[in-house]
Amino acid sequence: MAYTRNSTSRPGSDRRGSSQRGSSGQIRKKRTCRFCDNKEDYVDYKAEKKLQRFVSEQGRIIPKRITGTCAKHQRMLVTAIKRARHLALLPFVSDAVK
């Protein structure tokens, strides 16, 4: 089980490792949580434009390891996105996929 998990997570971890350690000679800037940077303590479901940044083209929620959002704000973000979906402000699945 552990082996299969390892092998499936390899592409992701490889990509991360190379960018962090700079094996390709590139040093990536550390991503920070946008909400912490802006000192925002609440994620509003009505700000659809803002939420769109954290949703993929297909309408899926982007994981925090990609966006750099901290755990606390990711939780708030997720509820906000789900609320926005309920009110048809954001799609569950975008038209391109349907």
Added chain:
Amino acid sequence: MPDVKRVYETTFIVNASLDDHQIDTVIDKVKDLITKNGGEIREFVKWGRKRFAYPIKKKNNGFYVVIEFSAPGDVIAKLERHYFLDESILRYLSLVLDKRALAARTTAALLAAEQPAAEVKPEEAPKAAALEGAVVQNPAGAPA
């Protein structure tokens, strides 16, 4: 218990194919229901017609309304029952605004109050205030 009031926010979508005055009556019914049950409307915002991200009841547009109010808890059950029975209301969402959300509101309101004051020219200010008054019924709800 009915003395305990909390701040709620409710957003609902009215069928946009109705006439404007029909939409207004639907909205007024909701507002009446809140005020008659001991609620107090703090903020009332009409977003207006918006396109949906996906069709609801085979419709692609809806009229969005956001009401922030303080009320005893039993109002929510009545409100949601009303939403459920009213066929011109397509979707609704009611939330309790916790301390954090309220704090975020007040800071946002303060920021919004500060910035136009610095940028808007004196002759434009009354116009902006009039516009704001049309949408926000009770600006005193936020400490300005």
